Amino acid sequence: MNGLRALPVAAIAAVALGLAATIAALQGDPPFGAVRIGPWASWPNLGDSEIDPYARAVVAVDGTLPIGAGEGLAFVAKTDSVGALLDARCDYRIAGGAPSARFWTLSAYDVDGRLRPNAAGRYGLTSAALLRDSDGGFAIDASREARPGNWLPLGEKSRFILVLRAYQLTSSAVAGAYEGLVLPEITRGACS
Template sequence: MQLLIGLLLAFAVAASVGLGTTWYALQGGTPFGAFTVGAWSAWPRTGTPAIDPYARALVARSGELPMGAGDGIAFVATKDDDGAVLDGRCDVTVSGVTPQARFWTLTLYDPEGQLVGNSLKRHGFTSHEVIRSSEGKIDISVAPRARAGNWLPTGGIDRYKLVLRFYDSPIGVASRTGRETQLPSVKVSSCP
């Protein structure tokens, strides 16, 4: 009888630890194999056959179609360079030089991965429409109130994430140069 109780207890502990860590990995959105450049994180194996089981579960749950390794790479920022969470009530600046790519996009999403609604219907910028300085740098304001130049309206939501996708770029997974690449900085400039 004690052996049966011991086995049931061990099974219960193992099941709760296994299910708990799986739930944590899926809720946290932290698949393995990520690399970080400043505020930006990328999971280069997500669009390949070498995807880990947790990332596969996240993709299945979200319904998103990950970028294939030959197509490009996507970087996600949920915090600024100093670790402050991106808050839609604050003014955030994305600035710097973008790495070489045939095409890139910067898109604003809510934490669930949906586009942030706004009256302008502006959800992001592409490399073809963003205004650059004479040195080739971008300066994008992500803020609840209108700004001159490149402005992404947040609608004042509590939290959001920025996704920077590079298509046909040497910083893709195949070349593995992403770790040395400098990406635009993300800074909270003012917050009420």
């Protein structure tokens, strides 16, 4: 008789454990298929018909619309190039190579994936509008305070992520040959 009483308790515990594991699996980044280049991570299969069921569930819960596989890739940075979490109380320099893409954008988001409100009303920069060096290079300053040149406002909340979306990448990047893909370094400056 005691075994029969324990059965409903075990079933309830199993269901609760299963629900908790499912919720944990759906939080954050997709668990499989990440491509990492320095501080940047991308999940190229998110916009593909071959998306794995876990990533599909993460996208469905998150509500974001991934870039289609033939359109480009989105790269997310949650840390600087030495691995420290991005914090808007610090200044950052984003410089170096850019993806071999026809067009790309760089935006700052909060950790929940929403654009960061800021007094300047500027939410991102585009490759077409950047000021460049004579050799074609660029540097972007991300900070709370306005900077001359290419400035990306960070707003007031401390934690943020950077999202670089590259559209119409070269065929090697789209085919999965990420070895030659170059992305900018993220260097932390002074913190307040």
